[in-house]
Structure formats: C-alpha cells, structure tokens
Amino acid sequence: MRLSSQKYRSHDYKFLVQRWKKICQKSGLKMRKILVLDNFPCFEVCSPKLAKKDIIYFSAGIHGDESGSTEGLLAWAQSNLGKLQSLPLLIYPCLNPWGLVNNSRFDASGIDMNRIWANSKNILIQHILNRTKDLHFETVINLHEDFDGQGVYLYEPSRGGRPSKKAESIMNAASAFIRVDPRRTIDCRKATNGIIRPRPSNPPKEGIPEALHFYLKHQCRTFTFETPSEFDLELRVQAHVAMIEEIFN
Numbered sequence: 120m121r122l123s124s125q126k127y128r129s130h131d132y133k134f135l136v137q138r139w140k141k142i143c144q145k146s147g148l149k150m151r152k153i154l155v156l157d158n159f160p161c162f163e164v165c166s167p168k169l170a171k172k173d174i175i176y177f178s179a180g181i182h183g184d185e186s187g188s189t190e191g192l193l194a195w196a197q198s199n200l201g202k203l204q205s206l207p208l209l210i211y212p213c214l215n216p217w218g219l220v221n222n223s224r225f226d227a228s229g230i231d232m233n234r235i236w237a238n239s240k241n242i243l244i245q246h247i248l249n250r251t252k253d254l255h256f257e258t259v260i261n262l263h264e265d266f267d268g269q270g271v272y273l274y275e276p277s278r279g280g281r282p283s284k285k286a287e288s289i290m291n292a293a294s295a296f297i298r299v300d301p302r303r304t305i306d307c308r309k310a311t312n313g314i315i316r317p318r319p320s321n322p323p324k325e326g327i328p329e330a331l332h333f334y335l336k337h338q339c340r341t342f343t344f345e346t347p348s349e350f351d352l353e354l355r356v357q358a359h360v361a362m363i364e365e366i367f368n
C-alpha cells in the first residue's frame with residue numbers, strides 16, 4: 120500500500136488553495152479570490168488571455184464529500200503546468216469549501232448547491248452566473264463522485280440525435296484505472312456502458328444542476344464525471360485526470 124501523506128489531506132481546504140496557488144505561479148494561470156462563502160475564501164482560476172469564446176470550464180467540489188473531484192482537477196493541472204497557459208480555461212477549484220472541510224454533500228445551510236442553478240441565492244453561484252452570462256463555452260466539465268458508485272460513469276445531457284463518441288472515449292480512458300460502472304440504471308436513469316444521457320426536459324425534481332444550467336443557457340457540450348467515492352482515492356484521482364486529458368485529445 121502506498122501511503123502518500125497528501126492523500127489524507129484531501130479535505131484540507133487551505134492545503135488545496137496553497138497547491139492551486141503554486142500551480143498558478145508555475146503555469147502562468149491567474150488565481151483570484153472572488154468572495155467569502157460560509158467564512159471560506161473562494162477562488163477563480165483562469166488563463167491570462169481568456170477570450171469570450173470557446174472556453175473550457177471546470178468545476179469541482181460542489182459536493183464536499185467528493186474530494187476525489189477537487190484532488191483530480193488539481194492533479195490534472197499539476198501534471199500539465201507547461202500547457203495550461205495556452206488553454207482557454209475558466210476553473211472553479213472548489214465550489215463548496217465548507218462542505219469539503221466538513222465532508223458534507225451540502226453547504227453550511229444544508230442546501231445541495233447542485234440543485235439551485237435556476238434561481239440561486241448562493242453568492243458564489245450568483246457570481247458564476249454573472250461572470251459567465253456573456254461567455255461562450257466549448258465544453259463544461261463538472262467533477263463529482265458517487266457514494267453508491269460501482270465504477271466510473273458520466274452524464275452528457277442530450278436532446279437526442281447521434282452523440283459524438285467523446286463520452287465513450289472518456290469512459291475508455293478512465294477504465295485504465297477504475298472499471299466502468301456496470302449498472303444499467305444509475306440514479307433512476309438509464310446507463311449504457313457508464314454513459315447517462317439525461318433529457319433536459321426531465322431535470323432532477325429537486326432543482327437544476329450546474330451542468331444542466333450550462334447546457335440549457337449556453338447550449339454547450341457538458342460532461343459530469345463521476346468516480347466511486349468508496350474506491351481508493353489515488354485511483355479516483357487518476358481516473359479523473361484520465362477523463363480530463365481525454366477532453367483535450
């Protein structure tokens with residue numbers, strides 16, 4: 120068993136921020152504090168020449184008990200220092216710092232931040248809605264984990280028609296580290312080889328998730344990556360890194 124000291128600090132938000140700061144210093148990405156949420160500073164990371172078009176958006180940690188997501192996004196950035204500056208990136212490294220520190224799906228007021236994107240009172244989500252309203256996205260990627268997961272899977276919202284093969288190649292890349300979730304039904308939705316293509320006309324009844332907001336308002340491709348949070352953290356991180364790499368292939 121490999122005992123990396125780092126992996127036991129995946130709920131240490133300060134440590135996460137420190138490591139992102141280092142990545143930005145080394146790569147030329149810009150990191151700025153945007154606001155304070157539940158007593159935690161929140162940050163946005165972007166490329167120095169971020170244009171209004173063809174942006175690649177990443178977010179992680181909207182559910183604080185899914186630390187493989189925040190670690191996976193960070194690990195991908197750490198292993199691509201030389202090229203980050205040339206990519207059109209807008210990154211939210213952790214959307215729910217209180218949840219991360221407290222290992223909670225919810226925010227400090229008990230709200231699931233991934234169900235309030237239609238009309239949110241959360242100041243960080245309001246900030247993102249404002250920040251992004253005139254931007255055009257090439258791809259939006261939200262990193263998640265699933266407590267009940269039996270392998271990796273993803274959501275790609277779709278109105279039908281023939282999808283690209285991207286989702287398949289993403290699953291294939293992740294399967295080098297964690298098998299594809301074999302379930303045929305995941306969260307009451309049909310899954311095929313780990314791919315769920317929810318119809319936007321059938322959103323979760325509790326409210327609109329981040330991915331669906333971007334899909335509907337920005338009409339862009341969105342992927343929600345899911346790793347099984349009961350599996351080994353190092354493998355979950357590697358699976359997230361492999362899925363992100365595949366976006367750029």
Ligand SMILES: [Zn+2]
Nearest residue numbers: 182185263264
């Ligand atoms: Zn989640």
